[in-house]
Amino acid sequence: MRKLFVPLAVVAAAMFAYAPVGIARVPYESTMLLVQKIFYFHFATWMAVTASVAVCGVASAIYLFKGTAVADHYAVASAELTTIFCTFGLVSGSLWGRKAWGVWWQWDARLTMAFMLEMVFLGYLLVRKYGGPGAEKLAAAMGIFGAATAPFIYKSVDWWRTVHPQTTVMKTLGDKFPAAWNLVWFCTAAFLVLFVVMLAARVQLEYLRAELDRAYLAAEE
Amino acid sequence: MFFKVAILVLKKDLAIEARSREILYTTLFFAISCLLIFSVAFVKEGVPAEDAASGILWIALTFSGTLALGRTFERERYGETLRALLMAPASRPAIYVGKLLGMVLLMLATEAVLLPLVAFLFRAPLFARPLLLTALLVLGTVGFASVGTLFAAMLVRTRTRDVLLPILLYPITVPVIIAGVRGTSALVQAPPDEAIATLWIGLLTGFDVVFVTLALWTFEPLMTE
Numbered sequence: 001m002r003k004l005f006v007p008l009a010v011v012a013a014a015m016f017a018y019a020p021v022g023i024a025r026v027p028y029e030s031t032m033l034l035v036q037k038i039f040y041f042h043f044a045t046w047m048a049v050t051a052s053v054a055v056c057g058v059a060s061a062i063y064l065f066k067g068t069a070v071a072d073h074y075a076v077a078s079a080e081l082t083t084i085f086c087t088f089g090l091v092s093g094s095l096w097g098r099k100a101w102g103v104w105w106q107w108d109a110r111l112t113m114a115f116m117l118e119m120v121f122l123g124y125l126l127v128r129k130y131g132g133p134g135a136e137k138l139a140a141a142m143g144i145f146g147a148a149t150a151p152f153i154y155k156s157v158d159w160w161r162t163v164h165p166q167t168t169v170m171k172t173l174g175d176k177f178p179a180a181w182n183l184v185w186f187c188t189a190a191f192l193v194l195f196v197v198m199l200a201a202r203v204q205l206e207y208l209r210a211e212l213d214r215a216y217l218a219a220e221e
Numbered sequence: 222m223f224f225k226v227a228i229l230v231l232k233k234d235l236a237i238e239a240r241s242r243e244i245l246y247t248t249l250f251f252a253i254s255c256l257l258i259f260s261v262a263f264v265k266e267g268v269p270a271e272d273a274a275s276g277i278l279w280i281a282l283t284f285s286g287t288l289a290l291g292r293t294f295e296r297e298r299y300g301e302t303l304r305a306l307l308m309a310p311a312s313r314p315a316i317y318v319g320k321l322l323g324m325v326l327l328m329l330a331t332e333a334v335l336l337p338l339v340a341f342l343f344r345a346p347l348f349a350r351p352l353l354l355t356a357l358l359v360l361g362t363v364g365f366a367s368v369g370t371l372f373a374a375m376l377v378r379t380r381t382r383d384v385l386l387p388i389l390l391y392p393i394t395v396p397v398i399i400a401g402v403r404g405t406s407a408l409v410q411a412p413p414d415e416a417i418a419t420l421w422i423g424l425l426t427g428f429d430v431v432f433v434t435l436a437l438w439t440f441e442p443l444m445t446e
Contacts, residue, residue, distance in 0.1 A: 137443060
C-alpha cells in the first residue's frame with residue numbers, strides 16, 4: 001500500500017486535472033443543458049460513498065469477529081470518508097436540485113435515505129469519540145448495521161419514487177449519450193482513486209496514533 | 222434448548238415487570254405526554270391536521286420505546302445481573318431473543334392503550350382495517366426493538382449510554398419508522414389503500430429479517446469482553 005501511495009496520488013491528481021476539461025468539452029444534454037454537468041461529479045461522489053460504506057461494513061465485521069486492529073483502522077478511516085463524500089454528494093445534489101427541480105431540498109425517498117446514511121456514519125464517529133473504553137466494538141456494530149441498510153437506500157428510489165431519477169437512468173444513458181457515459185465512468189474512477197488515496201493516508205495516520213498510544217502505555221509502566 | 226432459554230429470560234423479565242410495573246407505567250405516561258405535545262403542534266382550531274395521526278402514533282411509540290429500552294437494561298446493570306445472565310451456560314442469541322420478546326410485549330402493551338387514545342383524540346379511523354394495522358404495528362415494533370435491544374445491551378457498560386442510545390438507534394431504524402408511518406397513513410385515509418399498506422408490510426418484514434439476523438449474528442461478539 002505504501003509503495004503505491006505516491007503513484008496513486010499522482011494518478012488522482014492527473015484525473016482531477018483532466019475532469020473539468022472533459023466536462024467542459026462534452027456536449028450539452030438536451031433537456032437540462034448546462035445544469036446537467038454537475039451530474040458527472042454527483043454520480044461519482046455517490047459511487048465513492050458506496051465503496052466507502054462497503055469497506056466500512058466489511059472492516060467492521062472483520063474487527064468484531066476477528067479482533068484485528070488493522071480492520072478497525074480501515075473501519076474508522078472509511079467511516080470518516082463516508083461522511084465527507086456524503087456531505088459533498090448532498091451539497092452537489094442540493095445545488096443541482098435547486099436548478100433542476102427549483103428547490104434546494106426535496107423530501108424524496110432517495111434524499112431522505114442519503115441524509116439517514118450521513119446520520120448513521122456521524123453517529124459512528126460520535127460513538128467512537130464519546131463511547132469511552134470499548135467504543136471500537138460498539139462502533140463496529142454501527143458500521144455493520146449502516147452498511148446493511150445501504151442497499152435499501154439504493155433500492156428505496158424504486159419503491160417510493162418521487163422526483164429523483166430512477167436507478168435505471170444509468171442503464172439507458174450508454175445508448176443515448178455515449179460521450180456522457182464515458183465521462184461519468186471516468187469521473188467515477190477518479191473519485192474511487194481519490195478515495196483509495198485518502199483511505200491509505202487515513203489508515204496510516206490511525207496506525208501511527210495506535211502506535212503512539214501503545215508507546216505511551218509502555219512508557220508509563 | 223434455545224427457545225427454553227429464551228422463554229426463561231422472558232419469564233424472568235415479565236415477572237420483575239409484573240411486580241413493579243415500573244417500565245410499563247412510565248413508558249405509557251411518557252407516550253401519552255408525547256400525544257399532549259403533538260396536540261399543540263398539529264391541532265388547529267380544534268381540528269387535527271390531516272394525516273397527522275399516523276405520524277403521532279409512531280413517534281410516540283419510538284420515543285417511549287427508547288425510554289423502555291434504556292430502563293430495562295439499566296435495571297440489569299443496577300442489580301449486576303447482566304453479568305450473571307451472560308455467565309450462565311446458555312447461548313447468547315437465546316438470551317437476546319428472550320430480551321427482545323420481553324421488549325416487544327412491553328411495547329405492544331403500550332400500543333394497546335396508545336392506539337385507541339390516538340384514534341379518540343385525533344379523530345383517526347385507525348380501526349377500519351384492524352388486521353393490517355396490527356400487522357404493521359407488530360412488524361414495526363419487532364424491527365425497532367430488535368435493533369434497540371442489541372444497542373441497549375451493548376451500551377450498558379458505557380458511561381454515556383443515555384445519550385448514545387437514541388443517537389445510534391434513530392438513524393438505523395428510520396426505514397422501519399418510514400414504513401410504519403406510510404403504511405398507517407394508507408390505512409387511515411378515506412378510502413383505505415390496502416395495496417399500499419400491504420406493500421409496506423412486505424418491506425417491514427424484509428427489514429425485520431435483516432435486523433434480527435444481524436442482531437443475532439453480532440450479539441455474541443458484542444457482549445464478550
